[in-house]
Amino acid sequence: MTTESPAVPAPPAAPALAGARRAARGRRSSHVVGKGVVNLVLLLIAACFVVPLLWVVLAAFDESAGLSVSWPQPWSLGNFEAVLNTDTTYRPMLNGFILCGGATIITIAASVLAAYPLSRYQSRYKRPFMLTILFTTGLPITAIMVPVYGMFVQVDLIDTYLGTILFMATTSLPISIWLTKNFMDAVPIELEEAAWTDGASPMQALRRIVLPLMWPGMSVVAIYTFIHLWGNFFVPFILLLSNDNLPASVSIFTFFSQYGQVVYGQLAAYSVIYSLPALLLYLVLSRRLGGAFAFGGAVKG
C-alpha cells in the first residue's frame, strides 16, 4: 500500500516536469495518509458496533455473568447445558421453524404464482395492482395488530399455528411478490414460447422452464423472508397465547417473567442459540450475492 516510488532526480533542463512529479508525489503520499485515516475511522466505528455484542458472547460462557461485560472465569459451557432442554430451547426453536418455515413456503408459493400473470400478460389491472403492492410494503404492520387480534378472536384463529402462519406469510407477501416479479421479468419469454408450441400449458412452462432459471433469485427471496420472520417478535407475541406454542422470538422474552431472578448467563447463551439460524442463513445469502445485497426495484430510486 505504501509503495512510494523512488525519487527520480529531475534533469535541470526540465523544471516544469520536476514540479509536476513533485506534485504527483505529494498527492500520492497524502492519498496514503488519507487511506490510513479512512481505515482507522472505519475500524473505530466498527469497534463501537462491537461493544454491545461483547456482552452476549462473553456472558454466554460465564456462569456468574451479570449485566456488565467481564471476562469469563472460568470459561464454561454450563449456560448452554442449562438452557438446552425441551421447554427452554428445543420446543420454542422448533415452533419458530414451523411458523417461519411454513410462512416462508406459503409466501414463496403465492408469490411465484402471482408473479407469473403479472410478468407475462398485459392487463389494465396490472399497474394498479403493482402500485398497491408497493404501497402496502410501506404500511406499518404494527398498526394493524390490534384489529387482527380482534378478527382472530372472532374467527377462532387466535393461538393457532394456521392463523399465525397465514398472517406472517401475508406480511411478507408484498415485497416478495415485487421481487419475484422482477426476477421473472428477467427470464426471456422466448423459452416459454418454445414450450407452448410443444403443447405445454402456462403452468407447466412455469414449473419446467421459468422456475429452474429463477431458482437463485428465489432462494434469495426465501432466505430473506425467513430471516425477517425469524426475528419478528410482535406478530407471534400478539397472536399466540399458550406457552407451548410460542416461538423462540417470544419465549426469549419470558426469561424475565418466568424465572424471577434472571440468570443473565443463560439469557445470553439462549440469545446466541436463537440468533444463530438467522446469522447462518445470512452468510449463505451473502455468499450467493457475492457481497452486494440485491434489494430489487424497491430501493433503486
Next chain:
Amino acid sequence: MSTLTVGPGRGGTRRAPAPVALMRGLPLAPAVFLLGAFLAWPVVYCVWAAFTDMALTGASGADFVGFENFTRAFTSAEFHQSVFLTVVFTVLSAIIGQNVLGMVLALLMRSGHRVVRAVVSAIVIGAWVLPEVVAGYLWMALLGDGGSLNEMLGAVGLPPQNWLYTAPILAVSIANVWRGTAFSMLVYSAALSEVPKEIEEAATVDGAGPARRLFSVTLPMVRRSIATNLMLITLQTLSVFGLIWTMTRGGPSNQSATLPIYAYVQAFQFSDLGYGTALALVLLLIGGVFSLIYLRALRLGESMT
C-alpha cells in the same frame, strides 16, 4: 396458442376475452386471498373499530361512538407525548442516525482497505441480522443499571446512572441506530458503486476539494437513492416495537412510549380495543402518507408497464 398476447412487448395491446383473462389471472388468487383477508380486511376493520367502544373483555360487543376515541386522543397529554416521542425517535434514529452513519460508512468503504471493509460490513450487518429482541437485550446490558457503560463511567470517576431511566428515548434511539444502519449502508453502497469514477476525477482536476466534490458532485448523483432510503427507513422506524418493548416497555412513565407502544398498552393492557384501534389508525394513516410520498418519489408511472 397463437392468439395469446404475451410478453413485455405490448404491440397491438390485444386484450384477451373475459374468460381467458380470468383463467390467466387465476394464479393470483392465493396471493389476493391472503392480502385481502389478512391485510385489507384488518385495515377496514381498523377504520370501523376506531369509531367504537370495543373492549377486550366482556361480551357486550361494541357500540358506535363516533369521533369520541379521536377526541379523547387529541386532547390527551399522553397521546401528544407519544406522537412527540415517535417524531423524536424517527428523526434521531432514522433520519439522522441511520441515514448519516450509513452514508458515512458507504463513503468511507469506497477508499477503505479490502480487509477493513469486509470486517466492518460483517459487524454492521451482524447487528442488523440479529433478532430485535436480542438487540434489545444487548442494549439493556450495555446501558442498564450495573451495565457495561456504567462500569466504564465508574472507572473514569463519573457517576453511574441508569440510562434507560434517565434518557430512555435517547437510549432506544441509539439502539435503533445500531440495529438499522446496515440497511442504509447497503443501499448507499449500491448507489455509490454506480457513480462513474470519471466524473469525480474530472471534478478533482477542476480543483474541487473533497468536501466540494462530495456535496456538489457525489451526493447529487445519488439523491434519488437518498430520497427512497429516507422514506423506507422512516417507515421501518415508525413501526419499531420489539426493540423498545424489550429495553424499556415504554417506560418509565411512558417516556419511551412511541405510538406503537402506546397503542399496544391501551388496547391490550388496559383492554380498550376501540381506543387502541383509533391510535393504530393514526399510525396507519401516517405510514400511508409516507408510503404515498415514497411511491411518488419512485415515479413508477413512467418506468412500469
